[in-house]
Amino acid sequence: MKLILIRHGETEGNHKGLYQGVKDYPLSEKGKLQNLKLKSKLDNINLNKVYYSEMERAKKTADAIFDFSSSEIYFEENSSFNEINFGLWDGRDYKYISTNYSEQFQCFIDDFKIFKFPEGESFKDFYNRVSEGIKEIIKVSKEEDNIAIVAHGGTIRAILCELLGFSYEGFYKFNINHGCYSLLTLYKDSAVLEVLNK
Structure with missing residues (x-):
């Protein structure tokens, strides 16, 4: 089975350096x-299934890359692959967060694995949500399937960690670039990582 993980193209929020969940x-x-550019890179890859998060930036990316009218590809919006909910930090930049939430931000730096974003999601819940989502897709897929997931940097990190056996510890060992795909x-x-950030 081939699994292609696609991070959406850059957004206005990304350009401004904002936390975007x-x-x-x-x-x-x-x-x-x-x-x-990503569409042209994937032109020669035949896919059976495309899953994408509920976020508009992921849906717009999937729409730009794939032909949703194709009867040969199964398409599904899947909330398991939404980005983490940063709560009150969503839409804020590093300077604002480190100044206005200094104690909480230090807790996040000290151990992100046990951190819960204020009025948002805990890292553990996020990781488990993504892990369960990818396990379910693998469970219902065939060995010969080629599957794409259009999602977010955090989501793709979590999938890589889960499938490559790093668990939480490996989360920040990967940089996931906008508008690129990785292949397992x-x-x-x-699982074998064949391509990263192409």
């Missing part, structure tokens, strides 16, 4: 261009 910003001009080959009891 459930708060949606439109794709920037750079992000739209990234998606067009999945076997019965293991």
Whole structure:
């Protein structure tokens, strides 16, 4: 089984350096261009299934890359692959958060794995949500399937950690670039990372 993990193109929020979870910003001009380039990179890959998060930036990216009128591809919006909910930090930048939530921000730096974003989601709940989502997709798929997931940086990190056996500890070992895809080959009891940020 081949699994292609796609991060949406850059958004206006990304360009401004904002924490962007459930708060949606439109794709920037750079992000739209990234998606067009990504479409050409994926032209020769035959897919059976495409899953995408509920966030508008992921849906716009999926729409730019894939032909939703195709009867040969199964499409599904899946909330398991939404970005983490940053709560009160959503839409704020590093300077604002580190100044106005200094104690909480230090707790996040000290151990992100046990942190719960104020009025948002805990990292553990987020990771478990994504992990369960990817396990379910693998469970209902065939060995010969080629599957794409259009999602977010945090979501893709969580999937990579889960499938490659890093668990929470490996979350910040990957940089996931906008408008790029990563590719894994999945076997019965293991996964191999073939491509990162192409």
